[in-house]
Protein backbone atom coordinates (compact mmCIF):
# COMPACT_ATOMS: atom_id res chain seq x y z
CA UNK A 1 0.00 0.00 0.00
CA UNK A 2 1.35 3.51 -0.84
CA UNK A 3 2.23 6.00 1.92
CA UNK A 4 -0.67 8.19 0.82
CA UNK A 5 -3.20 5.37 0.75
CA UNK A 6 -2.08 4.20 4.18
CA UNK A 7 -2.39 7.74 5.59
CA UNK A 8 -5.87 8.13 4.07
CA UNK A 9 -7.00 4.92 5.76
CA UNK A 10 -5.35 5.89 9.07
CA UNK A 11 -7.00 9.32 9.00
CA UNK A 12 -10.47 7.90 8.32
CA UNK A 13 -10.04 5.36 11.14
CA UNK A 14 -8.73 7.93 13.64
CA UNK A 15 -11.53 10.40 12.84
CA UNK A 16 -14.20 7.71 13.22
CA UNK A 17 -12.71 6.62 16.55
CA UNK A 18 -12.59 10.18 17.90
CA UNK A 19 -16.18 10.77 16.80
CA UNK A 20 -17.51 7.48 18.16
CA UNK A 21 -15.92 8.17 21.58
CA UNK A 22 -17.39 11.66 21.79
CA UNK A 23 -14.31 13.80 21.14
CA UNK A 24 -16.19 15.43 18.24
CA UNK A 25 -19.87 16.00 17.44
CA UNK A 26 -21.70 17.12 14.31
CA UNK A 27 -19.21 18.49 11.79
CA UNK A 28 -16.89 19.90 14.46
CA UNK A 29 -13.16 19.43 14.17
CA UNK A 30 -10.72 18.58 11.40
CA UNK A 31 -7.60 16.48 10.93
CA UNK A 32 -4.64 16.67 8.56
CA UNK A 33 -1.49 14.70 7.80
CA UNK A 34 1.68 15.71 5.98
CA UNK A 35 2.87 13.84 2.87
CA UNK A 36 6.18 14.26 1.07
CA UNK A 37 4.30 16.06 -1.76
CA UNK A 38 1.56 17.91 0.14
CA UNK A 39 -1.03 17.70 2.92
CA UNK A 40 -4.12 15.52 3.35
CA UNK A 41 -7.03 17.28 5.11
CA UNK A 42 -10.53 16.29 6.13
CA UNK A 43 -13.17 17.92 3.93
CA UNK A 44 -15.12 20.95 5.19
CA UNK A 45 -18.58 20.39 6.73
CA UNK A 46 -17.84 16.67 7.05
CA UNK A 47 -18.52 14.66 10.17
CA UNK A 48 -15.39 13.00 11.53
CA UNK A 49 -17.59 9.94 12.00
CA UNK A 50 -17.75 9.32 8.25
CA UNK A 51 -14.55 10.39 6.48
CA UNK A 52 -14.29 8.55 3.16
CA UNK A 53 -10.58 7.93 2.50
CA UNK A 54 -11.15 8.55 -1.23
CA UNK A 55 -12.77 11.97 -0.65
CA UNK A 56 -10.11 13.35 1.71
CA UNK A 57 -8.81 16.67 0.40
CA UNK A 58 -5.24 16.93 -0.85
CA UNK A 59 -3.28 20.18 -1.06
CA UNK A 60 0.09 20.46 -2.81
CA UNK A 61 3.22 21.98 -1.24
CA UNK A 62 2.00 25.43 -2.35
CA UNK A 63 -1.28 24.97 -0.54
CA UNK A 64 -3.27 24.52 -3.76
CA UNK A 65 -6.24 22.12 -3.60
CA UNK A 66 -5.35 19.34 -6.03
CA UNK A 67 -7.87 16.56 -5.33
CA UNK A 68 -10.77 15.34 -3.19
CA UNK A 69 -13.58 17.33 -1.62
CA UNK A 70 -13.13 20.98 -0.63
CA UNK A 71 -10.74 21.07 2.36
CA UNK A 72 -11.52 22.20 5.89
CA UNK A 73 -12.00 25.95 6.33
CA UNK A 74 -9.16 25.73 8.87
CA UNK A 75 -6.54 25.12 6.15
CA UNK A 76 -4.55 28.13 7.41
CA UNK A 77 -4.34 26.73 10.92
CA UNK A 78 -2.96 23.37 9.78
CA UNK A 79 -0.53 24.91 7.29
CA UNK A 80 0.85 27.23 9.97
CA UNK A 81 1.72 24.28 12.21
CA UNK A 82 3.49 22.46 9.36
CA UNK A 83 5.34 25.60 8.27
CA UNK A 84 6.62 26.38 11.76
CA UNK A 85 7.18 22.88 13.17
CA UNK A 86 9.25 20.67 10.82
CA UNK A 87 8.68 17.70 13.14
CA UNK A 88 4.87 17.94 12.76
CA UNK A 89 3.43 15.07 10.72
CA UNK A 90 -0.22 15.53 11.67
CA UNK A 91 -2.61 18.05 13.25
CA UNK A 92 -5.88 17.34 15.10
CA UNK A 93 -8.45 20.05 15.84
CA UNK A 94 -11.45 19.26 18.04
CA UNK A 95 -14.20 21.00 20.00
CA UNK A 96 -13.80 18.45 22.79
CA UNK A 97 -15.77 19.53 25.84
CA UNK A 98 -13.23 20.00 28.61
CA UNK A 99 -10.41 21.48 26.55
CA UNK A 100 -12.96 23.87 25.07
CA UNK A 101 -14.18 24.68 28.59
CA UNK A 102 -10.59 25.51 29.55
CA UNK A 103 -10.35 27.79 26.49
CA UNK A 104 -13.36 29.75 27.83
CA UNK A 105 -12.16 30.24 31.42
CA UNK A 106 -10.96 33.78 32.09
CA UNK A 107 -8.23 32.70 34.54
CA UNK A 108 -6.56 30.19 32.20
CA UNK A 109 -2.85 31.12 31.93
CA UNK A 110 -2.51 32.11 28.25
CA UNK A 111 1.14 31.07 28.08
CA UNK A 112 0.72 27.75 29.83
CA UNK A 113 -2.93 26.61 29.84
CA UNK A 114 -2.21 23.15 31.22
CA UNK A 115 0.16 22.86 34.21
CA UNK A 116 2.11 19.57 34.68
CA UNK A 117 -0.56 17.63 36.59
CA UNK A 118 0.45 14.18 35.35
CA UNK A 119 3.36 12.60 33.49
CA UNK A 120 1.37 11.89 30.32
CA UNK A 121 0.28 15.46 29.65
CA UNK A 122 3.98 16.42 29.86
CA UNK A 123 5.06 13.49 27.68
CA UNK A 124 2.29 13.68 25.08
CA UNK A 125 1.21 17.34 24.94
CA UNK A 126 3.81 19.72 26.44
CA UNK A 127 3.06 23.41 27.05
CA UNK A 128 -0.21 24.70 25.63
CA UNK A 129 -0.75 28.29 24.45
CA UNK A 130 -4.09 30.12 24.53
CA UNK A 131 -4.64 31.76 21.12
CA UNK A 132 -7.06 34.74 20.94
CA UNK A 133 -10.49 34.12 19.42
CA UNK A 134 -10.95 34.54 15.69
CA UNK A 135 -13.95 33.16 13.83
CA UNK A 136 -13.63 29.67 12.31
CA UNK A 137 -11.91 29.78 8.92
CA UNK A 138 -10.38 33.23 9.47
CA UNK A 139 -6.89 33.24 7.88
CA UNK A 140 -5.76 35.25 10.91
CA UNK A 141 -5.76 31.98 12.85
CA UNK A 142 -2.75 30.92 10.76
CA UNK A 143 -0.96 34.18 11.53
CA UNK A 144 -1.55 33.68 15.25
CA UNK A 145 0.05 30.20 15.04
CA UNK A 146 2.96 31.49 12.93
CA UNK A 147 3.59 34.19 15.56
CA UNK A 148 4.41 31.36 18.00
CA UNK A 149 7.44 30.44 15.81
CA UNK A 150 6.93 26.75 16.46
CA UNK A 151 7.32 27.09 20.23
CA UNK A 152 4.07 25.23 20.98
CA UNK A 153 2.91 21.87 19.64
CA UNK A 154 -0.56 22.41 21.05
CA UNK A 155 -2.84 25.42 21.45
CA UNK A 156 -6.30 26.23 22.74
CA UNK A 157 -8.23 28.52 20.40
CA UNK A 158 -10.09 30.79 22.83
CA UNK A 159 -13.80 29.95 23.02
CA UNK A 160 -13.37 27.38 20.28
CA UNK A 161 -11.21 24.34 21.10
CA UNK A 162 -7.86 22.57 20.95
CA UNK A 163 -5.46 22.19 18.03
CA UNK A 164 -2.72 19.61 18.62
CA UNK A 165 0.17 18.59 16.39
CA UNK A 166 2.22 15.40 16.54
CA UNK A 167 4.94 13.57 14.65
CA UNK A 168 2.26 11.38 13.06
CA UNK A 169 -1.51 10.78 13.18
CA UNK A 170 -1.20 8.37 16.10
CA UNK A 171 0.84 10.84 18.19
CA UNK A 172 -1.38 13.81 17.35
CA UNK A 173 -4.49 11.77 18.21
CA UNK A 174 -3.02 10.59 21.53
CA UNK A 175 -1.99 14.16 22.39
CA UNK A 176 -5.47 15.52 21.63
CA UNK A 177 -7.04 12.85 23.85
CA UNK A 178 -4.53 13.43 26.65
CA UNK A 179 -5.18 17.18 26.50
CA UNK A 180 -8.94 16.58 26.75
CA UNK A 181 -8.61 14.29 29.78
CA UNK A 182 -6.19 16.65 31.53
CA UNK A 183 -8.53 19.59 30.90
CA UNK A 184 -11.29 17.53 32.53
CA UNK A 185 -9.00 16.99 35.55
CA UNK A 186 -8.21 20.71 35.73
CA UNK A 187 -11.87 21.71 35.75
CA UNK A 188 -12.65 19.02 38.34
CA UNK A 189 -9.78 20.21 40.58
CA UNK A 190 -10.60 23.94 40.33
CA UNK A 191 -10.44 25.70 43.70
CA UNK A 192 -8.76 22.73 45.39
CA UNK A 193 -5.18 22.53 46.63
CA UNK A 194 -3.42 20.63 43.83
CA UNK A 195 0.06 19.14 43.70
CA UNK A 196 1.90 19.57 40.43
CA UNK A 197 4.90 17.67 39.14
CA UNK A 198 8.13 19.50 39.97
CA UNK A 199 10.34 21.11 37.32
CA UNK A 200 12.82 18.30 37.94
CA UNK A 201 10.05 15.73 37.28
CA UNK A 202 9.17 17.52 34.04
CA UNK A 203 12.79 17.68 32.87
CA UNK A 204 13.28 14.01 33.74
CA UNK A 205 10.21 13.02 31.67
CA UNK A 206 11.42 15.03 28.68
CA UNK A 207 14.90 13.50 28.96
CA UNK A 208 13.45 9.99 29.23
CA UNK A 209 10.68 10.12 26.64
CA UNK A 210 11.54 13.01 24.31
CA UNK A 211 8.95 13.90 21.65
CA UNK A 212 6.28 11.14 21.81
Ligand SMILES: O=C(CO)COP(=O)(O)O
Nearest residue numbers: 029030044045072073136
Ligand atom coordinates in the same frame (compact mmCIF):
# COMPACT_ATOMS: atom_id res chain seq x y z
O1 LIG B 1 -14.12 22.88 13.61
C1 LIG B 1 -14.33 23.38 12.53
C2 LIG B 1 -14.01 24.81 12.28
O2 LIG B 1 -13.27 25.34 13.37
C3 LIG B 1 -14.94 22.58 11.42
O3 LIG B 1 -14.80 23.25 10.19
P1 LIG B 1 -14.63 22.38 8.86
O4 LIG B 1 -15.90 21.56 8.74
O5 LIG B 1 -14.48 23.40 7.74
O6 LIG B 1 -13.42 21.50 9.02
Ligand SMILES: [Zn+2]
Nearest residue numbers: 029094136161
Ligand atom coordinates in the same frame (compact mmCIF):
# COMPACT_ATOMS: atom_id res chain seq x y z
ZN1 LIG C 1 -13.36 24.23 15.13
